Amino acid sequence: MLIDGFHTTLRRLRAAHEDLARTDSQRQLLLQEFRHRTRNDLQSLVALLLLRARAAPSPAAQDGLREAAEHARALARVHTLLAQGAIHENDPTLVDTRGFVEGLSIQLGETHATEGLRPVALNATAEAHPLNSERAILVGLVLNECVTNALKYAFPDDRAGKVQVRFSRSGEDFHLTVEDDGTGTPAEDQPEASSGRSRPLGTGLGTRLLRGMAAQLRGSFSRGPGAGGSGTRAELTFPVQAPGSHH
Secondary structure, eight states, X not given: OHHHHHHHHHHHHHHHHHHHHHHHHHHHHHHHHHHHHHHHHHHHHHHHHHHHHHHOSSHHHHHHHHXXXXXXXXXXXXXXXHHTTOEETTEEEEEEHHHHHHHHHHHHHHHHHHTTOOOEEXXXXXXXXXXXXXXXXXXXXXXXXXXXXXXXHSSOTTOOEEEEEEEEEETTEEEEEEEEOSSOOOOTTSOOOTTSOXXXXXXXXXXXXXXXXXXHTTOEEEEEEOGGGOSEEEEEEEESSOTTOOO
């Protein structure tokens, strides 16, 4: 009877494991379908905003609609990467930061290369850590904004240069840095150089969004001169432990 009970227990455990595997597979399929639909909806929104921009009555309205389209495109790019499988191997609701950060950086480099922008080398190195999808989306949007700014504005007059992306953990914080060796920006508490060679720090929608997204992550965002006072370094710092989660 003991042996029969043991075999019965094994059969039940095997059946429960198979049910759990089916549930995990179904959950992953649903998440993938949701991400695909979200990406498609955002791409439709981008097309609509650009269409409205062409018909807008003033240059200011056109610029505003185009900027909104760029932010929607950035969100679509993030969801595209999630839909393509930048997920943690042990949990489909989590994102693997190495695949996500490095993959998004590659996409951004390829996009700007095809748009005929300056000959700039973009490199990315990221440590592998699990991150929930909500936080990963915010990290992706910050990365998109910082890299796009560097590729568009740090290297005027077709000058060559490099942009370095890093994602790492130090103690109880994650750090995302985007650093370039371009024309540079003034420190956040200093005025722009009178020579006019530095690109302005900016107080527009992009900067407000960056600080707002950092706040949503319960973190901070800073931007200023890079190592040795040259180029620009942007850094997002936020806690490893999400608010409300438990170890």
